[in-house]
Amino acid sequence: SSEPGQTAGNAGGGTDTDAIIIGAIGPYEGDTSVYGIAVKNGIDLAITEFNEAGNSLLGKTVKLVAYDSKGDNTEATNAYNKLVDSDKATAIVGAVLSGESTAIGTASQGVGTPILSPSATALAFTETGPNVFRGCFTDPYQAKMMGEFAFDTLGAKTAAVIYDTGADYSEGLMENFKTAFEGKGGQVVDVEGYSTGDTDFNTQLTKIKESNVDVLYIPNYYKDIALITKQARALGIEAQFIGGDGWDGVLSVSDDPTVLEGSVFVNHYSPDDPEIIAWAEAYKAKYGVDATAFAYLGYDCAKLMLQAIEEAGSTDPQAIVDALNNISFDGVLGHLEFDDNGDPIKDLAFITIKDGKYTSYQK
Amino acid sequence: MSTVLEVKDLGINFGGLRAVDDFNLEIEENQLYGLIGPNGAGKTTIFNLLTGVYVPTDGVIKLNGVKLNRKVPSAIAKLGIARTFQNIRLFSDLSVIENVKIGMHNQVRYSLFQGILRTPAFHHDEDFIEKESMKLLEVFKLHSYAHIKASNLPYGKQRELEIARALATNPKLLLLDEPAAGMNPQETKELMETIKHVRDQFKISILLIEHDMKLVMGICEKITVLNYGTVLASGTPSEIQNNKQVIKAYLGE
Amino acid sequence: MNISQFFLQLINGLNIGSIYALVALGYTMVYGIAKLINFAHGEIIMVGSYTVFVCTTLMGMPIWLSIPVSIIVCAGLGICIEKVAYKPLRNASRIYLLITAIGISFFLQSLFQLIFTSNPKSFPTIIQLPPLTLGSFSISANYYLTFVVSVILMIVLDRFVKLTKTGRAMRAVSEDQGAAQLMGININKTISITFAIGSALAAVAGILYSSSYPLINPFMGSTLGIKAFIAAVVGGIGIIPGAVLGGFILGIIESLTKAYISSQMTDAIVFLVLIVVLVFKPAGLLGKNRKEKV
């Protein structure tokens, strides 16, 4: 079961000379805990598999120590300090949200701990230091890809955006989509905001309906998307819905998947891939919940970090950072290398919802 | 002797109710003045008008020639009118002496920064406050209660503490609203002495509301009787006691 | 300005305003009597919604049955919370109660997160009435039902508190518990009834809210609770019609701000409007700013 917090040998937290400690930080409590727990499960799965396969890393087993941040930057910083100073973690796979990740990146200045966040998308994160990497694509990258795709492939000429003004992710995607779409020659007719936690979007959607756009870009996580899309269709908005990787999982919470038909979003993997399907089944069997992008990313980043440590041949932070810079990794989500900023160079998939299922987009 | 308080044609409405109407009053220096009248006649309301709690609908109030209309209560208190309340209002969670010290707020002048930096001015002024407060408590034989929470004092003592706090503001005119309520005749007798003593020691004028005729007739030099918001009669205690209208409306046979 | 669009936005405002009104009713009810800002109210709404979810989706109970079950569960929960966490503090300063209420609110959130995870659950469709069509507008059943229910409950509650014996006991208890006892009023019972009613209202609000926005999660109550609390204060906290008025006004201001000023700055503008309202009407729209008689 997915008992949060109780992970592979999390209990003691003390130093264990026989094991290499991988630290994880993320929100395991509070309203963002869905993401944090998914990431942690992914990491946990990777490390459990590694140990169960009888592998050893520099002659030692690997142990995960995961600390809750509640999504709060101070908590994340405390967790980081504890991992590094008290638990002697070799590397950190985290944090989960952009803000907390940037905070621990900042805290690592002068320490140099290798940090790899599976899910921090804000640009500022990898700017905090040369030891800081991410496994997901940045906000600008995926939004740019979607902006161009919408114009080129979907043939949209006009677009509207509805985004969460309180969420860095949502705001980042909105800005970059707008730039990309307009750069191509499209027109973003209407940009509407709402507050975190809102559930009623009728007012904004009423305005958007007036603007009669080709596509409606909804850059947020699936909780909001399920409500926005439903309300939009109820108001008679006919625009095609498009979005970012936060869409992954939307089918699991939607009470009316028909409203999602034909929507297109960016993701890290293609759902038709047999390897992905097999992985998702294993994951579900172990944790009892559907795998989302967060879980895949957590899994891949953990494996990537283990590979980097192996290649570094030591637990020296600089050696690991060097290894990360030169890595060539193949995971469930495909091939990944890092650019000079510590951002990933990897493929991105366009997914559409067809007959109530995720499928790779084909023209 | 000069006039301390001068009230001309004072009036106030509460919705449709004319609670005080055409009220006139003059109090002289060092005078002990009584204000009496049936329940709901408007006596407390007059206190509230004098102290700025209510803004009069019409009329003029002057303290030593300074017009008080539209001044806020704290400003009026600074100008020299202090009062007690019919329903006692102490700083009930604070000690007895703290209550008096708050009354002395405007008696010293050290500034915020002098206070924070603990300059000599601060120490000098605080010593003064401490001493003066204790002296005031002694007047009311409250000094042994100095560090007790005010709300734990018995009712009668609370009334006296309220008077002490009012005196702490160094007033020219002291307004007492039913100071003897809740006291037995013996205590009332002692209170009469205290009030006279306070008047003499602090050289102030006192205007008091009271339903205890022994007290009013015993110490007041002049009395005004209020009925339905207007003055029914004014005069010396003996004049008032023999006034037919007052007997009918208020005193009874 | 496009007139039909304007009306549409007005209706949008009333929709969400009705929800606020309904939640604010519960707030005001408890506040009016117990003088407690019941920060756990939003969480009781959440519990009400989850109860329906568990009854129908997990246990397969018919919907018509799950509604009274949810109301009873919430009323019972309200009474329990009062007995365990509020009653021992009856003579303490109100701020301690406020903190306990916050504690309860955190507790319920975290309990439900442990049980159901923070992953949202989709709420079953309960209301299957046709939408209301007014000329070119069509209003979904969830919305007009919420509106009607909030208005009816307002009237019923107002009458109840003003006219019934229990209601009168409630008002007496709210002013002076000691004196109320001297009238022969059982304050424990009275306060329990208050909490039961307040929490039952929360259940109703939760069900209608979740029908309109059919995703529930353990934290759904907190934003809603704060908004509704503000609505109650704007209307004049403790005043039953004030809660509903405050709810409608909050909803409409929100909607019009989003529509005609800025959907990004809505919260700032709405809150500024509220500040201005309270500066001019310090006791809320329907509250009388009575000076204490001294």
Add this chain to the structure above:
Amino acid sequence: MKKLKENKKLLILATLLGIIGVFAIITVLTQQGIINRYYSGILLSTCINIILVVSLNLTTGFLGQLTLGHAGFMAVGAYASAYCTKVVFASLPAIVSFPLALLVGGLLALVFGVIIGVPTLRLRGDYLAIITLAFGEVIRTILLNLSFVGGAKGYSGIPRYSNFMWAYFLAVATVIIIVMLIKSRHGRAIISVREDEIAAEASGINTSYYKILAFIFAAFFAGVAGGLYAHYMGIIEPKAFTFNKSIEILVMVVLGGMGNIKGAIVSAIVLTILPELLRSVSSYRTMIYALVLIIMMLAKNSPAFKEIIRKIKNKIIKKEAQE
């Protein structure tokens, strides 16, 4: 009398020595590595929280006005001071620019204190609480929309000037200033507003002035705390200053006892450390925190519990008497 004064002087001396002593010990332990980055980070957060709690105690504990927007002032201070060190004073050395930035942060928060203080003079109790709550949210929403400080993405790359020394001495200064204020005629005036506004007015106290005074002091220190926080984290986001943060500070105030500075300090320390102690029970942390809150409130106010405390006290006194 004289003896009393001498005692007082001794007490002041002892306090000063204590303050410096604690700092010296912590510094030495840090250099020895006994206090690692983790512990010193917690110590720093504790100091920031002490400033927040003691300053909120001024309005909520002493002035008696429930404020639910303290995080708003903190946000103003955090953003203003971060903007100063990053942009305005960027060319100055840290030793100059940092204190200057903290001062600017505090002062700007103070200005907001006046802005919120003046219109709320007429309001009482829960209405005031709502206004301050709304005010906090207004600040947060505005920050979300200010792109030059990063909007929702947060303002990052703030120099990390905060360290334990700064936080410690600022916390000490805050506590001393507020204690001195409270134990002066001005402090008594503030308290009198809490006790009975009408009686305070009648005693010649300009209650409006003292309400605003308390507000701006509280706001100033919250602003300074915000500045420390910003320069500790290196990134600030509007979502760090929500209503929940205000509540968190309020909880510390109430737990320490309204109008009780010592209690406030203790509760700031306890409630900052508690969540760290609970790390091993990660998913139950909030629940335990909530239970602790409820139990503490019940214990503090239930007569039965107080009786037990009194008995223990009596026993100790008796023992001392015997010795």
Add this chain to the structure above:
Amino acid sequence: MLKIENLNVRYGVIEAIKDVSFEIKQGEIVALIGANGAGKTTILHAISGLLKPAGGKILLEDKDITKTGADKIVMMGLAQVPERRRVFAEQTVEENLELGAFTRKDKEGIAKDLEMIYTRFPRLKERRKQLAGTLSGGEQQMLAMGRALMAKPKILLLDEPSMGLAPLLVKEIFSIIEDINNQGTTVLLVEQNAKMALGIADRAYVLETGEIVLTGTGEELASSDAIKKAYLGG
């Protein structure tokens, strides 16, 4: 009717009432006098259940009510005019009076008593719709008295019912007390106006710092020198 045995009441560490015993028989008027802070109010609160005694027993019509809730005691026929009036400030005069009759069910009787109170206190009738909080002190005192009478109690506890009343009304209050007593209500009267109280009381107790120091009939005490000196200002 009412019997108090070895009553002890404390406020935290303060022992406010020490081993007080006394008794009131059916139909009597008993006065309780004593200086400020003697503990009179404390005793009344203990009887009516607002305070829980630390020791001793209180019997109402032979039933032990020491641990009974205040509201239950009211149901048993006891009413009180509390110190400081404690009217419901946010409710009108009439609503306050109706609350006084909360335990009663006889609509006609209630209406009749309301009229009776309005005749006794015409000022209250004049101000029926005024909020009690805005009444003058004396008007509130009338209201507190009227409210207690609305309960039609078997036994009535009065805590300084004449406080703040004009001389004419003080007489009225005492005449009311005698009238209801004649109609069968037992009365326990706490008064500072000891002279008048002793004048109508069948018996009286003198309380000093939480202890009963003297007892006798009203007349006996009124003519006692010690009493005259201590309480009558003579």
